Amino acid sequence: MRRILCRSAFLIVSLSVAMLVWAGFSGTTNVVSAWAACLAHARINKPVPTVHFSQEGPASIKPVLTWTKVEGAVAYELELLTKPPKTPDKSATYPICFFSTKKIYVNGFNADLSVYLNEDSFYWRVRGLDVDGNPIGLFSDAEKVYIDRQQNVIQKPIPTSIFNQSTGATLLYPVYAWIPIAGAENYEVEILDDLPENPNGIVPSIHRINSALAVGFDYYDKNPRISKNAFYWRVRGLDQDGNPVGVYSDAGKFSINPNRHVTVATFGDSITHGGGSISYSPADWEYSYQYYLDFPSINLGKSGDTSETMVERFERDVLPFHPQYLIILAGTNSLRGGVTAENVIADLKVLKEKCLVNNIRPVFMTLPPINPDNIKKVFNEPTTPDWQEQMRLVNNFIRTQVHIDVASEMKYTNGILPSKLAVDGLHLDIDGKKKIAAAVNANWARITELARQSSIE
Structure with missing residues (x-):
């Protein structure tokens, strides 16, 4: 969802940031x-x-x-x-x-x-x-x-995404962020399967497996990164003609290994993926609810997802990790865009069946409220008028399943999410993410006990 902002209402903002000086x-x-x-x-x-x-x-x-x-x-x-x-x-x-x-x-x-x-x-x-x-x-x-005017100046972006070093810092869909450099109109992000043979060089590495162009200070990977081996990434600035500005950044490392045992995975849209306060991405870990969980997890969220696209990518993105529990938060984008509760519930039932067939225990979370006025202000997007009724129907269904009731912890005046919890009306900021994590932590013993009892039966 955040990418809509970065590609539309705040495109001028991103272009301004691209002119910062390294x-x-x-x-x-x-x-x-x-x-x-x-x-x-x-x-x-x-x-x-x-x-x-x-x-x-x-x-x-x-x-x-x-x-x-x-x-x-x-x-x-x-x-x-x-x-x-x-x-x-x-x-x-x-x-x-x-x-x-x-x-x-x-x-x-x-x-x-x-x-x-x-x-x-x-x-x-x-x-x-x-x-x-x-x-x-x-x-x-x-x-x-x-200032020492004789000191050497090296132009290179500085990576700021540090993966796998803290709770909740493993993303199936990584977000690469950096400090921009002077004179760069665009940036080229390079994904590698090994350390580059030409660190801080000006030509692509022989270990390149993908690349992408970006504007501003971050790039959301459109591809899931799954491998038993580590990935590396780096970024360089380009001028308006596509020529290098300075050199490649230092290479950052990240790992998303399906062979490592995963007890808990989280699955959803950008509320799961992370980010908030408009300018912060899922790589700003304090804006992810997983950062505050009492147990480790792997983040399988993808910004922009609907309940339908979650069904479509389940086999590709969930099954390689074989999690014991899958925490699912699905439907917000669908409902605010006019999809009926009936259709969202049908998708949730499919997700549940896919989990059970593959010996995964689905744990649904009720949907937190949104703020249509703030969404319109920041994204310039309308919200379907009956979103509250449709969300109520979806949450009522979720409460009949194994679930964690996040929405009950967020009851506000007129059912509208307050700006203090989400500046853009959609992506919960730090306090909002802490509320989600607190609800999960408070209920996790109950969830695992339900699993234990069902296994005995």
Whole structure:
């Protein structure tokens, strides 16, 4: 579902992000460490710089600036300053502020100071913005940066998707994300079956198995990645004529091995796949409910799915893993698009039968509410007028099955999902994903006991 946004209403936003500037250090260790630190501070409403440049360790003329995430921030406002501002809570003006932008959609920015700065130091600060461009919380404290104009600059995107390292961080349909580079109109993502023989080169690897073009800062893989061997991925910038800009990024590794025992798999659309607050993808793990589960799982979700397409891809995407339990959340896209409850229920019955025939225990989740006004505002998509009645019928059916009642934990005024739980009205943000996980965790002992009793019988 999120891809609809990225391909329509926010296409201009993505194009703006593609013009961000990547600045290389003498090595990438500082960048990787800084980005890892960002992930550890997702809920602070006042950003904190996670990279520092002193006189002893100065930046290049194109430094990368990173900060902790602000929960609920759809974008960030960044200011580059000649001296600390006198108004810590208001936007600075020229000449103190020599560059500013409100079009940053990741918690990192790559400043090309060769265009703006004649001095050997400057200050910067940043704050989060909501969907309407209003500030969320405070500016970060102004951070001083020292510059070494002789330092080598290497242009390469910086991968920010780190797979398989935390709970819920294994995606059947990976999302590859990066910090963009200057001068790149598009990006080419390369999927490999081994480490590239030409790291940080400019030509494709002999280990390439797939590639795709992308705009902005991420790419949703359209193909399931299943193999007993590891995959690798990297990305490079391209100019408007398709020529390389800089070099390939460092290669990232991920594994989706069907031979490893999987007890629990999750199956559904983008609510299962992950992501939220408009700008965050399923590779931002804190926006996935699986991240908060008390047990490991593999994420078989696919953004944009309907109950019908879930039926169609069941054999291809579920059976290779032979999970003991399959947590199913299906039908939201179908119902809001005008598919009847009767048809969705028919698909759920087919999914149940497919599970049981293959000795998989289906666990259905009731559908959380949506917010049609927010969906219209962000996606410019209508919602069928009778969605609540159709969703009620589907949820009533689900409650007759082995299920977890997520919807009962989300009863709100007029049955509308509040903006505080989903900025776009559809994809639950961090607190919403925690509510789903809490419902699963609270009921999981009951689910496993039902399975035990049925096996005895």
